Amino acid sequence: MLSSGLVAGCLAFGGSANAAISFTFDYSNNTPGAGFLDATYGTDRQNALTAAGNAFSSLFGQYFTNTGNIVLAVSSSDDPNSSTLASAGSAGQWDGVSQGFTYQEVVREKLVTGVDLNDGAADGTVDVNWGQPWHLDLSSDAPYGLYDFYSTVFHEFTHAIGFSSSIGQNGEPAFGAGNLAWSEYDRFLGNKNGTMMINPDYTLNQAAWEAASVGGASPAEGMFFYGANAMAANGGQAVGLYSPTVWSDGSSVSHLDTDNPALEAMMMTHAGPDGPSPRVFSAVEVGILTDLGYTAVTPVPEPETYAMMLAGLGLVGWQVRRRRAA
Template identity: 35%
Template sequence: MAGVLAFGLMAQPAQAALTFSFNYLNPGEGFDEPAVGLDRKAALNEAAGMLGAYFSNYTANLTYDVTSYSINKDTLASAGSGQFSVPGSFQETVVQTKILTNGATDGNGADADGIVNWNFFYNWGLTDNVAANAYDFKKVAIHELLHSFGFAGNINDGGVDNEGIAPGNQGSWATFDNFLTDASGNRLIDTNGVFDSTKVAVLTGGSGSVLFNGANAVAANGGAGVNIFAPTTWTVGSSASHLDDDTAALAELLMASTVSTGLKTREISAIELGILKDIGYTQVAAPAAVPVPSAVWLMLSGLMGVFGVNRQRKPA
């Protein structure tokens, strides 16, 4: 049986109002590996505390299923949270709704609110001293959890939604998608949830072809829309759901699509905070200091199926 590890308020920094419960699905390996599993959980505990500090004005317990694996492929980790499929709408994730309603609305009921898959094939730096040949575990953990919070879209290759609804028809989209435009500021998806078939090409138009044009993000970006990752070849799990790696000012931010080895930023930038405000987190704010929790902790995974989508973090 997979163990469920749940921590209440005592496992959180004093000012954090979000708590996390994690159901580990791979006993004896990954996060439960006898030699290093506790260290991995401790690193995740610290990452969750860092992220939660930005959301101290919200109260919710977030539940995740956690899967570990070790495969030589170009994905470091992936995460997601389910959404209801409602044609003609822009839907929050289950995690997003739970946070924004301060725990009052749980779209998954007894099921986990989100998932994360973690690839332990790679060399991970678990502490604040990350070796030059290791990936920054805490940075990637915060990045992946933010995807489950709604920092990701439902646009797939060719402009179809997660249900395969083609452009020109009402699809079911993420709140993130509601703010995506072309370089001229024209919406990719209209207010009725119809993806503009004339805009399909911008999804693979390269740097600057897709922008996030929410008011808060634009204000944080000096009055300009924020470049969203739109490489000339569609990249599953990365395109249209990350900041643009090919824009110098964005490449090293938390929510870029790739990461190189070594110690990286774990802070949510002003631009990323603006995006979070635009998708509904109006009370999100940078903490005075990012706390380091002392208790052992967490992470997530599994397959979302038709209920949601995974977003992937890839090595550079």
């Protein structure tokens, strides 16, 4: 149940406590009286986002040693007819020349290398659709009929820290045709036969992309993640990614395969059900983040022993990924 409260119109930032990652939330672009600045619910919504930042920081810090303060520009919508629950992403930069896995995600770069490419500006974005019914209590599971705010926001934070492809539906990189700068995540994309999407000369294997990106459910078809740590956590097998036969913008390839029963209960699937939802990473998800360059506190454990519980850069772009209602 949301309690009533008033939010000061001048409120612009809310921060999380000191942790492996800390978050600064910038509400300055919100419409006064709406969303996170709603006169009745705004305080509760901001408090929930701050609590989510603190809890995600603790979760991340159990498994990785990387630190940094991440500034996220916060926005919201109020659309009960939209299936999108929330979205988030990192700003991205490219030097306009270098080819390879040189699409620099500002959030990931700050956490992995300590370099702030944005010079203090917002590192990324997060948006919440308040038109859907939310459960905002961190101390309890969401009841059926409500979506778990914390599972969803953890999912979005994970996109912002690098769990996201930069490749568009037509196979173009983020900065357009011919600009062969791909994200670190793209390095590990391949089809069921082990054919990688990015060729040794950093061009895209267009035929393989066109087939796998809309290939259908794994493990038989679709796109896969071939990072060594993720595969070790997945019994030596590549990890299936969401590859519906009709491309879903913001969802395809940048999520675990919701249609694979072995993966559907994990936090980084493309759709979240109402009711209780995971607020933890699986071993596979920790493996993927390790492959993306995060420094693990200890080697990624095998699944059967794994338990994680939560008590001059010239061109700029954005990669935003969405979570949808199941």
